[in-house]
Each structure stands twice: as C-alpha cells, then as structure tokens.
Amino acid sequence: MQPSIEVRGLRKRYGRTVAVDRLTFAVKPGEVTGFVGPNGAGKSTTMRLILGLDTPDEGDALVDGVAYRSLRTPLVRVGALLDAAALHPGRRARDHLLWMAHSNGLSRRRVDEVLEQVGLASVAKRRAGGFSLGMRQRLGIAGALLGDPPVLMFDEPVNGLDPEGIVWIRGLLRSLATEGRVIFVSSHLMSELEDTADHLLVLGRGRLIADTSVEKLRTAASGDRVDVRTSRRTDAMTLLANAGATVAAIDHELLTVNGLSGERIAGLLTGAGVPFSELRQHRASLEEAYMELTRDAVEFNVPTVRDA
C-alpha cells in the first residue's frame, strides 16, 4: 500500500473558535506537499488532529488508512516535528532521541545515524537547553527520522534555521520525497516553500482555499499578462490601450499588459516605431498568488501602510 495522509470532513473548535472547518484533502507520496496559510489558519491544529493528539469534533484523519492512535509503533510509520521546543532542556540530545527510540523498540544505532544525518553528532552529548532554535529544529527532525518512516510531517521546520540550514532542509525534503515518501510541510510563508513544494494546500481561517500543484497556481496567477520594457512608456501605453489592452505601469520603463498576446504587442509596437528592449510572458511569484488567495482569510488583518 502506498503511504498517505487522508483527511475527511475534519472539524475542530476550541471554545468559540473554529480552528479547522470541514477540511478534506489527501497527501500523496513522492512529492513535497506544502501546507500554507497565515498564522492561526489551523495548520498546527490539523497536524495535531492527524497525529491523534487532539480529538476532532467531526470527521477523521487517517495515516496509511488507519487512525494514528491505533498505531502500535508509530515512529516507523509516521515521523513528525511539531514544535522544536517540545523537549526537556535538561536532557542531552542523544538521550532525548534514545527514549524515543526505546519507546518503539528501535535500536541505539538509529539514534547515532539520525544524529549524523541532521549534523548534530558532535553535540550529541550536550544538553538541549543550550541549543539554538536551529539546532533544536535539527534535533526535532532527527526525532522524526528516527523510525525511517514513509510519512513525514514537519510544522514550520524552517523557523530559526540559518541560510545554510535552510538550504540543507530543502535538500533533505526533496530527497525524502524522491524516495517515495509522503512529505507534508507547513509554513506561513509561501516563499519558504516556493522552491521546495510540488503541491500546495492553502489554508485560511480553518478552511481549505486551494489544493493545487505549484505550477497550476503560478499559471493561474500569471494569467495571460505580458511584461514590456520600453523607454517610451507613454507612447506605448496609449498605443496598446487603443488596441483594447489593459495596461499598468510598474515603473518608468516597465509595463504589464493584459488582453493582448505577445505577438500582437510586438507587431503593434514595431509598426508604430516604438522601441522596446524586452517583451516576456509575465510570471507571477507564488507569494503574489498566495496573497491573492488569502487576502480575505487573514486572521489578523493589519491595515496596509501606504507610502507618502
């Protein structure tokens, strides 16, 4: 059976707050699935529900087709990093992994292997209380990898990592996905996932806003816009607007044109003798697409600050 995470009609409320509202999705193996949404969107709650830590009010969450709580040695089925701070500061890094290994009957050798894998072998005997956030993240990831599980969940793993660490974790996630595992990674910043994720689940106020591949989302956001770079901005704008396009000036040399194909724009400009130095299909950033999607779903909306 292929490893999977499956969530059906999941709903959870804490007091009056609905944290997760009828959430349904499936996470497939072999690719990195990004779980994005603003802070408070319900990402961590969803992960806790999948891991059987919190009990849903409605719906269910299954890992490999079964409820997490029914797993006997869960560490070899699912690895999870929820909160890098969730360890006793007085315990050595190695002992933290050792008790986890013991609880599932895993060998001591695995502890040393994962410490090596996350680059903490040299500080294995230091107490976790003295670790930087980045080191704790690595320790948490080591814990997730302990049972070499086919399903991996990471909640905001990039938090606190230095640039080198960020590059490392991207590589790790990609290589784990290539091995055919389910990789489910949350972040509140789309940019963190931009180069890593293959598939995206976008969450806003507890609801699923988008369940799409990264490519599709980018295409949708880009639309059929064309960027034009020209030294005669005003002439170009008038010309293209008269031809029926919607034109927006990005800066004094760059225009974004909507409603005309690139070929037609090139023909019009050349015919009118308006020079241009660049003409290309507009490529929206995922961040843009994400902002677009979550505009209405941001939990704490700060009024936009305008430049004077």
Place this chain on the structure above:
Amino acid sequence: MMSAARDGFGQLLLAEWTKLRSVRRWVLALAALVVLSVGFSLFASAGSGTDSNKHPDFVVGPNGRPVADEFQFVHQPLTGDGSVVARVVSQQNSHAWAGAGVMIKDGTRSGSRYAALMVTPKHGVRLSANYEVSRAGRAGGVPRWLRLTRTGNSVTGYESTDGATWHKVGTVDMRGLPPTAEVGLFVSSPPKVVVTRSAGTTSVAEGPTTGTATFDSVRVDGAQATGSAVWQSDRVTQPHAQDTLEGVPDFKRRGGPSTGSTEANGVFTVTGSGEIGPRESPDDPVQAALFGILIGLMVIAAMGVLYMTSEFKRGMIRTTFVASPRRGRVLAAKAVVLGTTAFVLGLVATVVSFRLGLPLLRDGGFAPPAYPTPKLTEWPVLRAVVGTAAFVALIAVFALGVGAILRHSAGAITAVLALVILPAFVAIALPTTGALWLMRLTPAGGFAIQRAKPPSNMLAEAWSAIDPWAGLGVVFAYAVVALALAAWLLRRRDA
C-alpha cells in the same frame, strides 16, 4: 524504509526510565532524597531520649521484653502433673479486662512464667500464658467453672458453665516451667488509663483499679498433691514509675491495703489489683529511627509531580504521545518506573537510617530492658522498614497522578503536600476521634506503617493510633484513584 520496531510495555518502561535518569536535576533530587532522609533521621535519633530504664514501670518477662505482672495470688505448690479447678461465683466489674480465675506459675516472682485461665467482665473466658499468648474462650461471665491441667510441659485450659460439660479453651507450651509450680486462684484488675488530647498535647493519666471475686469448689489434684496443703495469699507486685520518683507523696497508697483474700467454708473472696500482660512503651524507637523519611516524602512528592508536569510544560507530552499513542500505558509505565525507583531509594534510606539511628537511640535511653533492641529479622520491624519504603513509592505514584490531573507543578506539589503532611499537624490539635478519622481518610495515615509497635492512642502523633496496614491502605487507595482519574483525563483531553 521501515526500521525494525518492537511494541511492548517493556519498551515503554525503558523509555520512561531513560527519561528519568537523563535529567541531571532529577538524579540529584533522588540522591537528595536518600541523603536528606538519612540525615534528618540521624538528627532526630540523636535528639531523642527516654528515662524509662531509670524509672521502670515494668518487669522483664521470660521473653526478655518488658511486661506487667501484678495481681493477688492464692496458691499452693504442685509438683509434676496435676490440675487446679475452681468455680468463679461472682466478679466485680472493676475493669473490662479484669481477671478472675486459676493460674499455674513459676513461684510468685513478678515476671515469671505462668499460664492462667480467667473470666472477664466484658471479654468472656480467656487463656493467657507468658505475657504473649492470649486465647479467647466462649463469651459470657460468671458463674463459670475453670480448670487448668498440667501434663509435662504443656498446660490445657477447660471451662464449663455447669461443672459437668467442659469445653477446651486451648493448650499452651510451658517449657521452662519447673517441676514444682504454684497453682491457685488469682484476681487482677488493670489500671484505668485516661488519654486527653487537646491543642497539641496528649496527656495520659493512669490510676489503679481494684476488683473482688469469689470462688468455691476449689480443688487441686495431682499425683503428689497432699490435698491438705495450706493456701497462701500473696500480692505479686512490680515496680511503678512513681516508686522511683521523688516527691510523689501518695504512691504508697496504691493498691496496698485494699488487696488480699479470705476463706470461709470453702468460699474464697479474693481482692486484687494490677495487670498481667505485655507492657511495652508505645514510644517506638523504630519510628524514631525512620523519622527523617518525612523529608524524603517531600522530595519524592515534588519529584513525582515534576516527572509528569514537565511533560506538559513545553509540549513534551506531544512528543511522548506521538511516540506512544496509548496514553494509559504511558502513564502506567511512568508509575512503574517512578514507583520502583522511589521504593528502592526509600528502602536504602530506611535501612541506612535504621542501622545508623538505632545506636544513637540506644545512647539516648532506648535500650533494653524497657526497649528491647529491634531486629530487622522481626516481622514488625521489617514491616516498618520495608513498608515505609512502600509508603514513599505510593506517595510518588500519587504525586504523579495529581501532576497529570492538575498539569501544573506548583499547584500539584502544594496539593500533595497538603494531603500528606498537613493532616499530621492538624491532627495533633484535634480530639482523639477527629484525629483518628483524619488519619484513616488522608494519606497522612501512611506514617502508621513506620511503627513496629502495636497501635496506641497515648502518643501525640495521631497516626500511632491506627493500624499500620490501614494507614498504608489509605495511601494505596489515594494512589490508585489519582492514577485512574489521571488515565481517564489523559485519554479524554487534547494533548
């Protein structure tokens, strides 16, 4: 991809043990448990003293332990096998445990071997021997026929309401009784003890009682009995604490002139005062030697709570439950690991405290004969030493449960200490009944297991008055209930 994994309770125990031993602060706390317990025990032992041997109110019995042996004895010698029989016609109700009956005794020295068959005002027929054995016969009082028969080294008691149908009460081993022993009638009447508790003090007032009984049909049969031997009446007496104290003017009035016996037409009227039986001070050197465990209990209460609440502090519990989703088993593993650790360390603390504390207590006056040297091989002593370790273990488990219920370190530690330590102090200020119930209903009753001596209500410490097992049982119940509630809540709550 998957590693070889094993699922089992043993794995969980190993995981929880790893957690416990890998936090340095906890290891230090557990070491402190032993060191502080022993230290405070020795401190308390060195400060404890008694003058019981200087002012004895006992005689030394054949078993080497302090006994009471005082009564009126109307007797004649009997050599070899034989029996003494008499009917107790009347008995004054001077004390529930007053005795009127027949006796065979090694002379008239207080503290010597004896076997006695008696009727009592409230407790029916009793066969007692050598201050140790006390066997109940049938219920009921006078009139009653009583017979003691000696056959070699054993003595058998029979009783009858009509002198025709006899019931065997029992046979006692009387090895060490010389061939010629004194047989006859006796009357005893124990002193009245009034214990008053008020606002932190316990005062014990003791006053003698005097009882009279009449006998007829008195006969001594034996191979070498003359049948016409002269009856002799003696008061068997023992020292009293007051006798050796100066400035107590009225001690000579005790009992003295009011006891004795008369005989007219075969009817004996005997008046006696005093008690026959063990007379050990309720003060318990074993408990004194284990006093410092009180500190160990405070340490383990905090440890037990922290071992659990530290899981909740930083979301550790999520890591724990992700690794082991079966929450009840996690709690059980924690309880086993912590309980076993606490028991082992508690045992080290009690054994060391006992070994090192006893010589100090001995120097302070807790010495034979008033205080026979307690040995670990004696059951009540072993019970106290091992039971106290079990007390420590149960408090640890109780604290663990409370920690899981409240999920808050300071609150849980306060709650545990309030339930374990506070009642012990509150009880001191309460009247006897209130104090007794407080001990039966709170874990403070567990301190009763520290005692190697029988329960006594004559001491300031309220737990002394309840049975050791009753006390430990309360703690056990608290631990089980706390754990069950904790398990239920852990399963029900979101982690």
